[in-house]
Amino acid sequence: MKSFRTYITESKNLHMEHLEDSVFNEGSSGVVDAIRFLESVTDMLSGSSKGKVNITVKWDGAPAVFAGTHPETKKFFVGTKSIFNKNPKINYTNADIDQNHGDSPGLASKLKTSLQYLKGLNIKGILQGDLLFTEGDISTTSLDGEDHITFQPNTITYAVPTDSKLAKQMLSAKIGVVWHTKYTGRDMENMKASFGPSVRSLTKTKNVWFTDADFRDVHGSANFTASEVKEMTKTINMVKSSFRKAGRFVDELYKNTKLIAELKIYGNSKVKEGSTDLSAAEFTNYVNNKMQTSIDKLKSAAGKSRKQSEKDKLLGYLTKNSRKLDLVFNLHAALTTAKLKVLRQLQKVKSIGTFIKTNNGYEVTAPEGFVAIDQTNKALKLVDRLEFSRQNFTASKNWIKGE
Numbered sequence: 001m002k003s004f005r006t007y008i009t010e011s012k013n014l015h016m017e018h019l020e021d022s023v024f025n026e027g028s029s030g031v032v033d034a035i036r037f038l039e040s041v042t043d044m045l046s047g048s049s050k051g052k053v054n055i056t057v058k059w060d061g062a063p064a065v066f067a068g069t070h071p072e073t074k075k076f077f078v079g080t081k082s083i084f085n086k087n088p089k090i091n092y093t094n095a096d097i098d099q100n101h102g103d104s105p106g107l108a109s110k111l112k113t114s115l116q117y118l119k120g121l122n123i124k125g126i127l128q129g130d131l132l133f134t135e136g137d138i139s140t141t142s143l144d145g146e147d148h149i150t151f152q153p154n155t156i157t158y159a160v161p162t163d164s165k166l167a168k169q170m171l172s173a174k175i176g177v178v179w180h181t182k183y184t185g186r187d188m189e190n191m192k193a194s195f196g197p198s199v200r201s202l203t204k205t206k207n208v209w210f211t212d213a214d215f216r217d218v219h220g221s222a223n224f225t226a227s228e229v230k231e232m233t234k235t236i237n238m239v240k241s242s243f244r245k246a247g248r249f250v251d252e253l254y255k256n257t258k259l260i261a262e263l264k265i266y267g268n269s270k271v272k273e274g275s276t277d278l279s280a281a282e283f284t285n286y287v288n289n290k291m292q293t294s295i296d297k298l299k300s301a302a303g304k305s306r307k308q309s310e311k312d313k314l315l316g317y318l319t320k321n322s323r324k325l326d327l328v329f330n331l332h333a334a335l336t337t338a339k340l341k342v343l344r345q346l347q348k349v350k351s352i353g354t355f356i357k358t359n360n361g362y363e364v365t366a367p368e369g370f371v372a373i374d375q376t377n378k379a380l381k382l383v384d385r386l387e388f389s390r391q392n393f394t395a396s397k398n399w400i401k402g403e
Contacts, residue, residue: 016371019380020335023246023328024263027254031243031331035236037372037380038338042232045345046224054196055215055346058369058381059178060156061130063107067118068126072187076123078114080107088188091115110134117175121202121210126183126191129210132158132176143353143362151176152357155388156368159353166352173209180213180371195373215370221348228345235338242331249324250331259314262287267332271385276336280325284318287311343382346370 019037022030040053067078075092082089082100089100094112101108113134133151140162141150148159149167160167170176182197199212224232243250254260266286267278291311298304318325347366355362369383 016379016381018385019339019372019382020332021264021267022380023250023332023335024254024260024267027251028243030254031250031335033374033378034335034380035239035243037374037378038236038239038335038342040374041342041372042224042229042236045222045342046229047220054373056180056196056213056371056373057215057367058371058383059130059132059180059213060154060368061132061178062154063110063131064128065110065114065118065131065177066126066128066183067114067121068123068183070188071126071185071191076119078111078118080111083188084191090188113175114177117205117207118177120205121208123202127179127197128181128183128193129177129179132178132209133170134175138171141362143355148353150355155356156365157355157357157362159355159362169206170209172206174207176209178211178213195371195379213371215346215349216351222345224345232338232341235334235341239331239334239338242327242334246324246327246331249321250328253325253328262290274386276333276386278329278332280318280322280329283325284315284322287318288315339382340384343369343384346382 017025019034022034024030026033037053041055044053044055063080065078066080066083067076069075070077070090070092073092077083077090077092078097079089079091080101091097091100091111094115097108097111097115101111110131114131130153132153137153138149138151141148141159143150143159147162149162149170150157150159151170152158160170179197179199180195182194183191184194185191196214197212199210202210253263263283266283267276269286270276270278288311291307291314295304295307295311298307350367354365354367356365366384366387368388369381371379372382373379
């Protein structure tokens, strides 16, 4: 299967949401978009040209690196996500890096390497990518009796057979990066992000190993069979059925921004516990305990009384709408189920070995996930939250901290 390129535009690619969280983030319109995403990906994986969606691989690189020509000064620079801060950290020189990131030596070192070598790519505009390695990060490891070069930018360890052409290219490079976003605009404040940029126009240099994040399935390994398409269609229909049952409460909930924020915190806490099962009763108890803790910290009687009134009102609302909330949670679960079916299909294609380093050696794992991009300014993460959360809590990590 050959991927086709679709561009979308957002203000900044600084945070991307999970597909199933569309029900919380955008209400009914988000659910409609999520269903459309699922149908388009199903079309794509069944070999249909109707699938108007592009899939990119979500690499587990660190840190996120930005490089290119500053639209106002016209000078080459590098940086992190902090280039979009209110007081942006733009690095034209090593002295700038020391001043902006000197409190994070590991990050500063990576940025200095980026400044030295990425300029040779002759980037037009600004590119954002995931840094995979710099000189000294690559080691040799035996996996299943075969020598591999390995590098671990974050949680996942990437492995490439030592005798391969790819390994030789990486070993001769001073830095490795996967580019996934391009920025254009007249000034930094109004930059627009385009996902899935072409890297074919970049100048090739042995000092920089680079690629784009496009999903490629040249052998058709991820294609759905006819029976799998039928099963996937059935799963999507279950999402639609759950959506109909949840009804207007989806939008009523979405408009309550404070409650949605708590819902997402609750959902993330469940993932950390190893579960994606959400329930109205449990959420109500979660809110009760959290608000009571806040009340207990207050010193004045007036403050306690005011907070108690807020708590009683919110708990009353949740109790009254308990059944409706469970229907929304059922919709969230149905979206998760559909997403995981797509994810398992995409994971059948692997270009580079991915492992988790544990106390007992290396354990085979899937890539971090994928990103689905459509033609209507939308990009959503396809990630197995339970698996990646488990990895984050159990795997040895190689963090580069700082901004």
